[in-house]
Amino acid sequence: MLVDQQQIVQALWETIVMVGVSLLFSFLIGLVLGVLLVVTRKGHLWENKVVFTILNAGINIFRSIPFIILMVAVIPFTRLVVGTSIGTAAAIVPMILFAGPYIARLIENSLLEVDPGVMEAAQAMGATPWQIMIRFLLPEALSSLLLGITIATIGLVGASAMAGAVGGGGLGDLAITYGYQRFDTVVMFLTVGILIIMVQGLQSIGNYLSKRVRRR
């Protein structure tokens, strides 16, 4: 094996940072966009055809670009934001642009799944649009939303490995530099093994949390 334990721990940490930070930001972006996608549609709390059409189209455009291309395409932007186009911090920028619109769709979906009767009851008791969103729709959507976030997180783990291919650091970087380019099969299997465990763990946590808030 061409790498020591230290390097593996370092790579794992980089992956966790990349996924964690990009998840945080893409969640915030996704939440705002997802909520806007729902409330601006026809007959909803804040019907607005212009906002809805622009958001809907914009998100579709971002969602149709493969991550590997997105990463290269936004290099100038990345440089503008973090000052460099290589390294962990640089990988986080395209990861946010990749996951943000995705999470927006997942949140939109979860909110639309909520029984329309709930909103009706909220309106009948004189709740403001803000209260309807915060007190009624989001709590009712939470269980399904957590499952969506889990899927997005796992997607980000995959994206972080790809980012490794262009010098982003993390487990993907390790696997490519040593496992692929220097034919170190042990490193290859090790990184894949760690990624599998990570994904399994994330899915279990997501399932558990979703079930807890569902109360069925």
Added chain:
Amino acid sequence: MITFDHVTKVYEGKDLPVKALDDVDLQVEEGEIYGVIGFSGAGKSSLIRCVNLLERPTSGKVMVDGNDLLSLSAKELRDAKRDIGMIFQHFNLLNSKTVYTNVAMPLLVAKGAKEEVKKRVMDLLTFVGLEDKANSYPEQLSGGQKQRVGIARALATKPKVLLCDEATSALDPETTKAILQLLKQVNQEYGVTILMITHEMNAIREICDKVAVLDKGKIVEAGSVFDVFSKPKTAVTAKFVRSVMHDTIPDSVYSLLNNQTACRHIYRIVFVGNSAGKPLLSQIAKTYAVNVNILFGNITELQGVPLGNLIVQFSGDEKEIKRAMMYIHQQKITVKEVLANVS
């Protein structure tokens, strides 16, 4: 308390616009339980949703407790809605919240003080008989219990009006009865005016003071439950009456009759109120030389007044039968000859 003034509601559909309400006038007095009955698609939901503007009328005016709701600003309208509770066919509870939080919701929305909210919610849960379920989740409750939570929630802000949109249609007959009794109790103990819509005649008969029959967006009959249903003027109303009072001769009896060659004198006799308690038929049999054959009988109750329905066959001398008929007419009892196997 609730007034509909020439209310029309048109839905602009994809193809043709649908006129769900057509120039509806309706007046619900304070303290009444007012039922609106109609078949599916008659416009019942549209009607009740126009009261708290879940649906805005296309034209016309809706007044609740002296307020013209359509003229209010968004904020004023939200405040006005605290005086209008609503319960739904499918309960519309928050599955992610406990029974307690569900009932507290209207108060939390209105930013009530925590201690007051707690007291009010516990009082309400006791009133609907669910004080031990405060920490349960809706998923753990039966349909009847869920509707009790819905009722408690609707009453949280002490509304003057309660709107019931098919509140018992998803429940079995026993539970329906219990929920209807609870609504009656709400009306009597809290003095809440109730407007309920339903397609079930039983719900109307059980608790309503007045009823309006809605057909294709128009109110075709309205008045006290007894008046409307004891003398239905339209075919729609008659159909609803028949749903609780079967008044056709059973086929088996009818075929028996058809075999008889004798002259058939079959009459429907409708007894109302006091007359239902009189021994009319035995008097006839004793006084006149006629035989009375009862083919079908049914008695039901509307607002505590009995309403009976008998189909009888008289046989004997033609003259005697005529005299017997005259006697019945003198008693101010409705009697009609039945010719075919239709009511």
